[in-house]
Amino acid sequence: MVTEQTDAATQTSRGARLPRRAVLTGMAAAGLAAGPLRPSSASAAPGRPDASADWAAFERLVASAFDRAKLVGAAVAVVSGDRVLHTVTLGARSLSPRRPVTENTAFLVGSTTKSMTATMVAGYVDEGKLAWDQPVVDAWSGFRAPTAELTRTLRVRDLLNMWSGIGRDEAMDFHVSGMTAADVVRGIVNYPVIGPPHTQFFYNNDVFALGGYLPLLASGVGLDDLESAYEHLMRDRLFGPAGMTGAVVASDPRGVVDEYATGYGFDLKPKATMSPYASNGGSAPAGQTVANLTDMAAFARLQLRQGLSITGARVASAARLAECWTPGSNQPVPPGSGSDIVTSGYGLGFSVDGFRDGTRVVWHNGALDGFTSYVGFLPQHDLGVVVLTNMNVYPNGTTFYNYVLSSLLDQRFGLNPRVPELALAASDAALAGLAELGRQARPVDPKIVEPYLGYYEHGYSLVRDGGRLHLLVGPRRLTLVAMPDGGYVVAEGLLPGTRVKLTLDADGHRQLELVEYETVRQISRLP
Numbered sequence: 001m002v003t004e005q006t007d008a009a010t011q012t013s014r015g016a017r018l019p020r021r022a023v024l025t026g027m028a029a030a031g032l033a034a035g036p037l038r039p040s041s042a043s044a045a046p047g048r049p050d051a052s053a054d055w056a057a058f059e060r061l062v063a064s065a066f067d068r069a070k071l072v073g074a075a076v077a078v079v080s081g082d083r084v085l086h087t088v089t090l091g092a093r094s095l096s097p098r099r100p101v102t103e104n105t106a107f108l109v110g111s112t113t114k115s116m117t118a119t120m121v122a123g124y125v126d127e128g129k130l131a132w133d134q135p136v137v138d139a140w141s142g143f144r145a146p147t148a149e150l151t152r153t154l155r156v157r158d159l160l161n162m163w164s165g166i167g168r169d170e171a172m173d174f175h176v177s178g179m180t181a182a183d184v185v186r187g188i189v190n191y192p193v194i195g196p197p198h199t200q201f202f203y204n205n206d207v208f209a210l211g212g213y214l215p216l217l218a219s220g221v222g223l224d225d226l227e228s229a230y231e232h233l234m235r236d237r238l239f240g241p242a243g244m245t246g247a248v249v250a251s252d253p254r255g256v257v258d259e260y261a262t263g264y265g266f267d268l269k270p271k272a273t274m275s276p277y278a279s280n281g282g283s284a285p286a287g288q289t290v291a292n293l294t295d296m297a298a299f300a301r302l303q304l305r306q307g308l309s310i311t312g313a314r315v316a317s318a319a320r321l322a323e324c325w326t327p328g329s330n331q332p333v334p335p336g337s338g339s340d341i342v343t344s345g346y347g348l349g350f351s352v353d354g355f356r357d358g359t360r361v362v363w364h365n366g367a368l369d370g371f372t373s374y375v376g377f378l379p380q381h382d383l384g385v386v387v388l389t390n391m392n393v394y395p396n397g398t399t400f401y402n403y404v405l406s407s408l409l410d411q412r413f414g415l416n417p418r419v420p421e422l423a424l425a426a427s428d429a430a431l432a433g434l435a436e437l438g439r440q441a442r443p444v445d446p447k448i449v450e451p452y453l454g455y456y457e458h459g460y461s462l463v464r465d466g467g468r469l470h471l472l473v474g475p476r477r478l479t480l481v482a483m484p485d486g487g488y489v490v491a492e493g494l495l496p497g498t499r500v501k502l503t504l505d506a507d508g509h510r511q512l513e514l515v516e517y518e519t520v521r522q523i524s525r526l527p
Contacts, residue, residue, distance in 0.1 A: 110366025118349025212285020263370015372397025
């Protein structure tokens with residue numbers, strides 16, 4: 001599973017190389033019928049009286065950024081509570097055969113699922129079936145945290161706010177594809193405790209997933225039935241009532257929806273290459289939704305309409321959603337980012353950024369192999385934006401949605417005027433960095449790597465296919481090339497440019513280090 005959760009200012013300021021967590025781990029009138037997305041006349045936005053005339057300029061900016069970032073496909077929607085203001089579809093949902101992105105193209109939206117799950121849970125809180133401050137163990141007696149004290153005191157809200165005090169090895173995100181929901185829920189008891197609750201923000205997919213499963217567990221659903229029950233729960237409690245008629249809980253759209261995007265990432269040329277669909281295993285509530293632009297626009301509008309959907313259904317109350325949008329933990333905003341963000345925090349399944357003029361952007365992003373997504377909305381200004389791409393988060397999935405969001409903020413409110421160009425500059429630098437690695441790359445020497453071919457801890461295997469060296473883990477194939485310093489680098493796959501070392505440990509055992517991720521020992525050689 002790939003997760004991504006850092007504030008917009010931080011993402012832009014970090015430039016050409018995102019940290020590990022940003023790559024793994026991981027933005028009204030009742031009774032309106034859901035219809036096809038199409039541009040509408042927008043009323044003048046506060047602070048920019050001629051905003052309704054800016055759509056052509058906005059679309060040109062987005063298209064230009066799309067081309068500069070060398071993306072494959074993208075879909076963008078700008079909405080208000082009562083209408084879709086504008087949409088842009090760009091590029092291809094598939095390169096072979098080449099097929100265009102449309103408003104009905106389904107994308108994997110990754111961790112934006114968290115905001116959907118939190119909205120669903122808010123409905124249960126409205127009904128009195130759960131309470132935000134209720135101890136988890138009172139809702140489900142089978143809950144076990146890493147310590148007896150946490151088991152006794154951890155609350156429902158603590159599962160959703162990334163403030164539980166429970167840590168997790170972030171490298172596990174490489175290995176979740178084979179995990180079931182039961183594995184996830186049972187495994188939390190073995191996770192490290194990093195501190196008391198409400199003291200340290202830690203983005204924990206599995207703890208959040210438990211929060212999404214909690215309504216089912218509280219009603220007596222067994223661990224082995226959680227995955228199918230959650231799929232039906234989201235369909236019945238969120239997707240259907242919200243007018244998200246194309247959305248499904250799935251990690252692979254093939255055979256599930258009629259029109260879907262293929263995911264892509266960059267190699268070291270840099271050129272877009274196809275990515276395999278990756279599963280996040282049993283952590284579905286944290287990041288396993290397939291949805292199209294129509295669906296995501298309906299979700300953004302649901303938030304702007306304070307829980308009243310475009311179908312007229314009440315999914316959650318305004319009061320419960322307001323609690324979801326209220327940040328608990330706060331993350332520092334780094335200096336020199338060019339952003340006008342002054343505060344940034346995480347609520348219940350939503351991030352919240354505060355700007356210098358008092359504007360709030362409530363949002364979530366998402367990433368899975370070959371896909372990056374964003375949904376965000378400005379409650380004070382009745383404005384929302386959705387960005388879907390079939391491109392890896394690194395090197396430019398994040399920079400593209402930052403560009404789109406900040407261009408809209410600049411047009412409407414004069415906010416973040418420097419960020420669009422900074423985002424594109426970060427994309428340029430990252431692509432140039434990949435190209436430089438490509439120029440340094442050398443063929444792999446079969447004699448050197450031969451002893452290291454085989455099976456490793458945590459499900460890794462290192463294999464040769466003709467003259468190519470591949471690191472395999474779950475559905476992922478990371479192609480490696482040799483570098484002048486004697487190491488290797490990922491040339492194709494989820495983590496382009498990541499260093500890999502093949503060495504002997506202190507005991508003489510062969511080991512493989514995926515630098516900044518994890519080091520694993522060889523278990524056996526290939527026969």
